[in-house]
Amino acid sequence: MWISLLSNVFLTGIKLLVGIVFGSQVLIADGIHSAGDIIATATAYSSMRLSGKPPDEDHPYGHGKAEVLGAGVVAFILVIAAVYIGYHAILALFHPPGETHLIALGAAVVSLVVKQLLYMYTKRLSLQTNSKAMMATAYDHLADVYASIAASAGIALGWIGERLDIHILSYGDPVAGVIVSILVLKLGFNMARETVDVLMDKSLSPDKIEDILEHLREVPEVKRIDRLRAREHGHYVLVDARLAVLGTLTIQEGHDIIRKIKQKVQQAHPEVDEVLVHLNPWYENE
Incomplete structure (x- = not known):
């Protein structure tokens, strides 16, 4: 969880800085999503610490559902981030496209590689420990993988459109932002449904x-x-x-x-x- 937290802080700073300096709408949106990830990871970490407490007089069955509540908070943050990303990406479609830069593309690619590694790492740990909070963090990293793929593709298309004078490709950045919002929204809803199932004591498969x-x-x-x-x-x-x-x-x-x-x-x-x-x-x- 500490690896995830520090990575999110680093990537948030990089994406927001590069996105603002070079005017990349999708990179700014992705950076804001990563900022939400910092809160989500901190919540998941706190819930894991609480869930590990032994049973007491008030909680004779233990504190295991604290992880589920943490996963619910992560799901909520993903949904809010998706709505924010989609809203601003749609607004960008009604304005002239900004100039794209390879530095912005490089930042998106770096984020993609780091997040893919973090997703595989945290998912493996979540399966080993059966931790809902860790699995929620893995899904959060997966959402970032989707976002980084779309961001990389959108920035690359915009750059190609500028070089080949294909105007429609210049909107690749905001279009990618819309795609990111849909993917993240779906992931957030799926996670929320799983959280509700556990809180409602749904039977095992x-x-x-x-x-x-x-x-x-x-x-x-x-x-x-x-x-x-x-x-x-x-x-x-x-x-x-x-x-x-x-x-x-x-x-x-x-x-x-x-x-x-x-x-x-x-x-x-x-x-x-x-x-x-x-x-x-x-x-x-x-």
């Missing part, structure tokens, strides 16, 4: 549920699976199962079965933090 069911069926003492629910709670998963076992078992035997079930599920799915098991009685003549 059918494939993951079925995989957990398969591991439960492998426990010989489990005679019937009455109900299985599983949901994300930030960077970890909570599982709730109602299982039927032989009704003549002792409390100690039931306790040992529950412990075996928890170990089996958590070994197969390290992201599962807690397995709540309720045992129902089962008899041979049922």
Whole structure:
């Protein structure tokens, strides 16, 4: 997260400086988007610190959803940035195009390379840690990749249009800004939808549920699976199962079965933090 934060500060300064000096609308818009990234990254970092706190009296299930709230803030910032970029890019279409410079193109290309590397790095870490805040940061970097691609293409087309006297290509810069806004807006909405799903305790995907069911069926003492629910709670998963076992078992035997079930599920799915098991009685003549 610190790497992302420092990179965003550096790229924001470069893009805004070059964009203002050389009058590149798309580079200025991209720089403002990167400025939003600084806030988004700081929010994601703060939410990750909070989510790592152990359960307490007021939050017995832990603080995992703090990451989800952080991801929601990032999604909101992306949407606001997209609207801002699109608005100013459309306004630029109704004014004479400015002169394009290769320095502006170089700044856009540098941003593209750095952001692509950051996206791959943070996405790999988010998959390893199952961190929603880290994944939100990765998506934020991906939005910047889209923005930098469009900015590079728009500035390049404008430069070519000037050299070949093709007037319509001179509007490549603001047109690229409109494309960037649409891509970033879509990314922001998708992230917001995922955040709402977690906050509303949406179930895990059918494939993951079925995989957990398969591991439960492998426990010989489990005679019937009455109900299985599983949901994300930030960077970890909570599982709730109602299982039927032989009704003549002792409390100690039931306790040992529950412990075996928890170990089996958590070994197969390290992201599962807690397995709540309720045992129902089962008899041979049922």
